[in-house]
Structures are given as C-alpha cells and as structure tokens.
Amino acid sequence: MSSQVNQSVYRELESVVGSERITDEPVALDAYSLDVWCPGMMYVDRGQSLKHPSCIVFPETTKEVSEVIRIAGNHLIPVVPRGGGAGDSGGAVPLCGGIVLDMKRMDAVKEIDEMSLAVTCQTGLLQVDLEDRLNEQGFTLNHLPASHYCSTVGGFLSTRGSGVLSSKYGKIENIVMSLEIVLPNGEVAQTPPVPQHSAGPDFNRLFIGAEGTLGVITEVTLQMYHLPRERRFRGYLFKDLHTALEAGRRIMTKGLDPCVIRTYDKDDTRVMVKNVLGIEREDIGGYMIMGFDGQFEDIVELQERQAMQICNELGGEDLGREPGETWWNHRYDFYYPPHTLESKHYLYGVIDTIATYRDIERVYTAMREVLYDKFSSYNFHFGGHFSHWYEWGTAFYPNFIVREPPDDPSQALQLYNDIFETGIRAAIANGGVLNEHHGVGLKLGRLMKEQYKEGFQIFQAIKKALDPKDIMNPGKMGLDTRR
C-alpha cells in the first residue's frame, strides 16, 4: 500500500482544487507533520522529525473533498483530515504519510435559522469565528473549550470536544442537529435534519468522535442559544476533596443547572488559591468555582442561592464572586506564552477520565496512588480538577508533568506511554472511562480495546465496512491499520 503521492496523482489532485490549493513544499510538510501531541514535539526538540505527508490539499467544497477522497482511494493513499492542528492526541499527525486534507478553507456559515436556533456551517470554520459571528447577532454556541481560538468546528466534532460550560450545555455532540459526511468511497451522506427522531440509529454519533477514520464531516447544523443576559460565578473552599465533590454532586442531582462547576483536588487547590487568591492554608483540600447563567436574572439568582445553601450545609467557605470571575476572564491565559511546560522541555499530558459519582473518587485515588508509586523518581507531578459535571457523574481532568524526562525521544515516548497506560488502566479498573477531549488519536489508541473489550469489534467492523481500503486517517484510535 502506497503512502506516496507521485507526480501523476499530484496532478490529479491539482485538477480538483487548482494549483493554488495544493502544496508539497517542504516548509509546509514540516508544519503539517505535527499537531500538539507532546512526543511529536519532543522528537522535533531532539533533532528528529515525524513522518511527513506527501502533500497538503485545501478544499473549499464538499464536492472537492469527495473528489480528493476518490482519488486517494483509487491509489490507496492515506488521507488525514486536519482542522486547527491543536489536538494533543496526535490525531492529525500523518502517521502513514499521504494527503493532509486541510479543512480550513471550508469556512462558510451557510445559514443562521433564528427561529429554530440553528446554525449551519462548513466544518473548517474556526470556532472562534463562528462564535464571533453568532455573538454579533445575539447568539452563542455555549461551547467554549480551551482551544476555542485555534480549533475548527470539525476538530471538535471529530474528537467529541467539551467546553467549559458543558455542565449545562453539553458536549459538542449534544448540540449537533445534523451532519454532512464524505464517506471513504467519496459518496456524500446526510443525516436527518433533527437528532431526536425515531428513524433508526443515530448516525450522527457514529461519525462524531471518529477522528476522520470513517469519513470527513464537511458540514454541520448546530443548535445555538441566545446570549445569556446574566452569568455569575462564585468560589468556595472545602476542608477536603470528598466534601467538595459531594457539594458538586448535590448541585447537579438537584437539577440546579450550573453552567460551570470546577472542583480542584488538594494539590491543585493549594496552588490555585495561593496563586489566584493569595491564600496559604493547610486546612483546605477542595476548591470549587461554580457558575450560573440564563435569560432571567431571578432564575439564575435562585439557582445560585440554592447551590450556596448546599455548599454552606457542607461547611464550605464562600469566597464571593471574584475567584470565579478571575478564572472566567483568564481561562485561556495558560495556553499562551509564557508556556510553563513546553518551553522547559517537560513531558506532560492530561489523563482525562470520566465516571459515575459512585466511582469517581475511587478512580481519582487509584490513579494518583499508582502513578506516584511508579513515577516519583522522574520528578513527577500529578493533580487536577473535576469539570464537566452531569446528573450521573463527573469528569476528572488530571495533568501530569515529568520535569526530568529522558533525553532520548524514544525513551521519552516510552515513558509517556507508560504513564498513560498506568493511569488509564487504573481508571478503567475502577469504573473510569477514557475521556480525552483532544480525542483518542495516537496517544490512547492502544487502550481502546481495553476500554471496550469485546465491544471494540463493533468499531472495527464498521471501519472495515466503510473504509475497506483503510485510507482514512490510518493508525489512529487503535484500529488495526497499516503503519
């Protein structure tokens, strides 16, 4: 199976998009060999490089995507769809070379249906541009992930992204109404215009989170909301994480509908309150930011008051509005220079996990213990927060930092993989589920079988049926494909 685009194939592709919208210049191949997958960056840092694509194609229409995929299929050439290139799971890394399909020229807003609160757009549109456009007309997606400024709508769809307001407004899949998909054979499929139907299975969910392995999502209709007239935040301190988690659970299960709950574990609590609030205390083990929003101030007021009562009953210490507002106003700062991790050549990652309320604390404890046991000798840090809350459970968003990783990139990669495997296996064994907002990609693919067990054959069978030539983003999500 070839991964090369020879001159003849290049000309074929060029005839579809024109010479201005295809390139095989080495400077572009370098840029497109990476996303934000940490080991990839470590390879480059250490003077090595990842597999390069043969070319990058910039389609503008669904028809062009379809024709490019047909050509790729005819020549058995891999196709890697790419949005903003901001994922840290390696989902956009062209592992087998081939064609990178840069979707960012597919950036049109097709329709804003103010009556149904729905917006239809091409999926290469940067989310920040979509949100800006909606805001100008008084609407919002209420889907605001950390990579809001650098990811495309298609990127979020392909990885099942979550925004900071997901506790109220859901993840990306919760606001998808319908999709247009170019299948691996080049055919264009359209799902029904509304998601809550009974016309058989929900095919939206088949392609959302498939990371381009089953086709390319080219267009989407998303539910939107009126911009809230009221949004407010509040901070609380708790004596320990258990109490803080219980407060979050009660708020959610009583239907108080917060847009934000972020609960930090003991280590991160102490760092956060010291850095943000200037508080240094030994008697605190949990820090929570909660937020409420909506169209009606009195409803928001009531929800917040009821939530405060829950926190107060559990011995929480009310810190007022400032902590939450500070977080909200600076929530993206961490991702801009000065970078505290990359520039210091640390090895780092997020082992995002989700579980029911019954299991989540056990998942947290198990991960923490096993990781510290095994990796302390590497100047290892592990801590995090619980965000994305639901009526039945919450997500734990822990990060690890290795301050003294091996110099050799292969050894660094081995260590990186070992940390993920150790942490995720501890999570799965205790009821946790893989929940990486950046997708499964390269980073977690090998753990998919462990997560799904026998169920993984469903995904493999679907892949084989839809993409028998295995051209779509090969090597990702644990699917047994060429390397």
Next chain:
Amino acid sequence: MNLTEQHVKTMDEWRFCPMANYICPTARETKNEANTPRGLALTAYLFYRGKNDFSADAVRTFYECSLGGLCKTTALDASDVPALIRAVRAEIVARKKAPQEVYRLRDRIIAHQSLSATDEQATYEPSAAADDARTLYFGTPWYSPAHEATVKSGADLLNLAEVSFSVLERRLDTGALLYELGFHDEVKTFAQAILNEIERRQVKKVIFSSAYDLRAFSVYYAELGIHIPDELKVEPLAETLREQLDQGHLKPARMISKQAAYLDPSYLVHELQIGGTSRQILTHLMQDKPVELRWQGSQTRYCGGAGLQFLYPTLARRVIARNIGELVGHRKLGLLVSECPFCVREIQQINTGFQVVDLPSLLLSTIQGGR
C-alpha cells in the same frame, strides 16, 4: 544564526503553539500553517538547528508575513514573533538567500529613496517652510498618490496652525522597510543621513507624516544600536494635529455626516502602543459617533503589510480584501479613515464600496480655509 536570547525564547514559546494562528492576516487568507506564527517559529527553529538550509520555500514564508504584530500582543510575556521574523530575515539576507523580489525592492529603495520609483514623482514642498525652525516635519518619501496626499495635507495643516517647521530639501527614507526586509547595514546609512541633518539643523522635534517611519525611530534604530539623541522629541502627525485642535489653532468648519470608521493600523498599536489619537480626532470631526469596526484597539489584526504589498502584491490584496470584509462585516460604511499610508494605498485598490482617506486630508477638508 545570529539570534538574541530573546529571539530564541520567542522561538521556544511559539514553535508548537497554535493560539495565534487565527489572528495572522496572511495565514487567515492562505490557510497554510507554514504561514502562521507557529509555523514560522517552527521553521526558524529548524533553521537554527541546521535542519533546514534556508530553502527557498521556507525563506519565502518569512517574507509573506505582514508583520502586523497582534501575535506579539497576544502573548502574555515579552515573546515577540515579529522581532524574530525580522531577525531571521536579516540572517537570510546575510546568507544571500532572500527571494529575488526582495533584492529588487531593496535596489529600488536605495536608488530612488522611494518605493514607487516608476510612479509619478513628488514635487510638493511646504510653502511656509522655515529653515531655522527647530521642528522638522518629516515627509516620508513617495509611496503612492495616496501617501503624497497625506504628506501634503499634513504640511498644509501645520501651516494653517502656524506651526513653525522645516522640511528636508530632499526626502530621506528612514529605511523602515529596508530594516524589515533584513538589510541592516543599509538602514544604518539611511539613519545616519537623517541624524546628521537633524544635528546640523539643531532639530528638537520631529513630526512624522507617517507613523511607519516613527517606528524606525522608536523601535528599529534602537534594535540596530543607533543612538537617537535623548533630547530629541519624535511624534506622529496625528499627535501634533490633536494638540493644535485642542488649542484652537485648527478649527473645523463643518462636520462629517457620512458613516465613518477609523481603522487602527496594527503596527501603531502593537509596536508603538498608540492609535487612540486619530480616533479622537475623527470623533471630534463627526456629527455622530464613528462606526466601530470589529477587532480594533488592542485586537487590531490588520497590517497594510508594507513589504508584502511590494513583494507579493496579489497575496497582499487577497489578505486586505479578506481582512476589510471581516472588519466591516454587515456594517454600513461611507468612509474609512486611516493614518497608515500603506492601508490607504491598498484599500483604495480593492472594491469596497466606501471612500478611503487619510486622516490629515480629511481634517484639512473640514477646516475653514482648507481645500
């Protein structure tokens, strides 16, 4: 490679960071990630590590950058991608690897002290020039008819306000663009000629018709280690005009009734941290409030892309057309005002449906006794 510690730090901070990709005017148009701040920092890093021998395609991406500077403002530290790009360009020039377009532009600037030597030449000199004045009105060399209107209107306004000023017999180029292209030695020669003239005339204050040249005095000469006398005051023309308006020396006789907006030139905001003055003048001249474009002030992302306009005019025009379309959006606009000669020049050449004018010309048109 001759990079400072700060340049290396910038490279480290940005070579994997996609957070400023969406604000880069060139990358917004090309969509090619090699054009983004991340892509450029990564390529710079590959140059630095000897993994790329300044290949022609890689070098070209550095000259496709418009040096707009929002990526610099976006960072929460002192990392400075535009400064890194200028440093890499200097290295490219030192290695004689720049694209032919760059050398042709350099030759034209050096031969003619002008960016548009083949265009109509400037003939204007202010009527009230006073050779013994201690204020020098620095009329930037000929860029285009649009820019020449700025220079002339500025001089007329200074005369109307009875500001005593001198002009140079021959327009001298500060070398701002040459510096941005990477020709540092040549800029030193240019700078010395101007500074000699300033010393000879015992100039205490320089008013720049174009803030683009003010940038040379305020930023670029310092980067080259060229000493500007501490007591020399430099300011953009807009600053002088506001002062004259405030003091009643310039009196607008009519108000502007068109729906007008002010366009913040990006380098003024991001390099010089100024830009509010011109907006204040426009507000002062208008019957109603100015129309607010998207992404202005600290978020301004457009740059006329001085080098880009002359090196790759087709790309530059695509960039500006996209940018203006995004800035204006659904707003109804009759007039767009800028104090950047490159913005005015370039926007006038695309079909926008509204009038584009430089601030001095607009102000002059409203003043009793003006044209």
